Amino acid sequence: MEVIIFNKGKHSISKLRLNINSFVPLVFQNFRPMKRLLFLCVIFSFVIDALGGQVVTPGDSIHVNHYDIHLTYVDMNAQEFTAETTIQLTTLVDNLTAIPLELMELTVDSVYLDGEKVSDFSHVGQELVIPCPVSMVSGAEYTVKVWYHGQPFHENWGGFHWGGDYCFNLGVGFVSQPHNLGKAWFPCVDDFTDRATYDIKATVGEGYSAISGGTLISKTSDVSKNVTWHWHIEHPIPTYLASITIGLYELYSDSYQGLERDIPVEIWARPSEINNVEASFIHLHEVMDLFEEKFGPYPFEKIGYSGTAIGAMEHAGNIAYPHFAINGNLSYESLWVHELSHMWFGDMVTCHEAEEMWVNEGWGKYCENYYTEEIYDYETYIGQMNDINKEVLQYVHTVSGDGGYFALDGVPQDVTYGMTSYEKGSLIIHTFRNYLGDDVFFEAARHYLDEYSFDDASSEELRDAFAESSGVNLDGF
Ligand SMILES: [Zn+2]
Structure with a gap:
């Protein structure tokens, strides 16, 4: 990840990750204030009694194999969504009496465990705890389904952001501790080490695109002309690298002939920037030649960028990339190169x-x-x-x-x-x-x-x- 801001006073451009709060008005003036300052510095301790009083974290107790996330309705005006996420998991310890997950701020409507409704789940702070009718043994597989809704969390940089006709997630936050913010938009085991495959879907209004990493499986319209975009990510990634970007995008499409295969290039930009893409990314093929030669074949399904209000963030196959950096020249070239290199260093190996x-x-x-x-x-x-x-x-x-x-x-x-x-x-x-x-x-x-x-x-x-x-x-x- 990399934060770029304009230093207007000097008519120059500075890269800055530190002391970011002092520059917030320049960058975030179009965003609503943070919902809860309480979450600025969360010292997170996931304590449950599922192991006879032992302190455990979700990652100690379960491993998630697959997430199926569906934002079933995204309301751009209210800046909220309804969603359902299905989690296929494997238990890692014996005598587990509850499944611990993490989910910030959003309201949980209902929970099912292997098809049976669970009424006595608890969701306090970020901790979503789902009791099990019988004690679980290590290595058992379960399916949890969670329905939820609300306004998702974001801090100044990180979480789920809204602005005009666009919304998007940034998988980590500078200030939140731990930094991982998958839990800002789906229930999960939110650490750097638990890897899963994903299906990511979003139902959006006519004219909007909903983009994620991986491969586009389908786009289906309903009677209301809402369209559900469905992406599949085959390669296992941690939660902070999962993504969704929604907006009135246009697509710059290309193909890169890689060492082992032809790799799709998909760069989604606003109409006002779409004609700048080719010039700003003029060296993409040469940089890919270099990285594949030195570091090995490109590890993900596609080379993908989506224009976002702030960034940049190396979501696998769908890098959040600032609109202003798609400017038709090479002044931000090092930024997209930085994020591209993360596909090897950070995303494939974390x-x-x-x-x-x-x-x-x-x-x-x-x-x-x-x-x-x-x-x-x-x-x-x-x-x-x-x-x-x-x-x-x-x-x-x-x-x-x-x-x-x-x-x-x-x-x-x-x-x-x-x-x-x-x-x-x-x-x-x-x-x-x-x-x-x-x-x-x-x-x-x-x-x-x-x-x-x-x-x-x-x-x-x-x-x-x-x-x-x-x-x-x-x-x-
Ligand atoms: Zn980085």
Whole structure:
């Protein structure tokens, strides 16, 4: 993810992820205020008594295999929706007497467990607890269906946002802790490690498009001329990478001839920006050539971007990308490159926990600079890395940066999306590449991606995968 704002005072453009609240009026003036400040800083502790008083989180108790999410009616004016989500899950522990899920703010209307109505579920805060008639054993499979409605949560950046004829989710929030915000729009196990496949559907009014990752299965109209869009995501992803973008979009369609297959390119933009797409993404094929050569075949069904009021966010196969960045020139090129690189680093292989976000964002930041060596020249690339080096040395420990010196691993969650994870992370990868040499480095990167494909990886696992592939002792890393 990456936040871009305009610094109007200097007639220049700044990238900023920190101190974002001071810039909110510039970016969010069209959005309604946050519904509840209470949710600004949620210290989330999912405590249930399902295991004889043990403290457990949903991810400790169950694994979700598949989500079928349907926004059955989206009301753009009221900024609310009705929805149903069916969850196919497997229990992970014995003696489980309740199924724990997470869902923020929305009102649960009814719950079914394996087709039987459950009347005594509880939904307090974010915790949706569904009691079971019999104690569950580990490895058992169940189907839960939840009907719900309401105005979904969003913070300044993250959650489910509305604006005019458009609405969309952003799968993480800067301020919310934990950052994962799948639970802003569907009941789920909301962490970085639980991966599921998805069917995502939305029923919208005539003229609206509803876009997600994966493959479009169908578009069906009802008698009221409402249209249900149905997408299927075959590759398992964590909840924060699931997405929906709804609006009066037009489609820029293309095809990229990849290493293993022809990959659809679908870029959805507002009518006012649709003619800018081709020029802003003029280097897409070249960047894909580079990433596939260095990191392996593109891992998702399609290369997809949707224009959104704020962004950018690397939802798998449907990147939320700011409208203003589709401007017909290359001034934001590094932004779409950054998000594209996340399809490998972040989406196919995800950090194990927020405290090691550099596993996602260090690579994103590195790739948004690395590509310039190929598309432009080495001087551009090395100049940018030197600038980052100087920036980190000067600011990472200050209040303009992360307010302290942190190792890459174990970064506090109030600066998860700060300079340590992004800029310092990218410098470590830059150093890694120079230390190992190009041939060894990129082979090790492919080995790492292959080893943890559609899985999560910790800092130590990344290090060990590189050491294993390169034969170089990286204990000092
Ligand atoms: Zn990113």
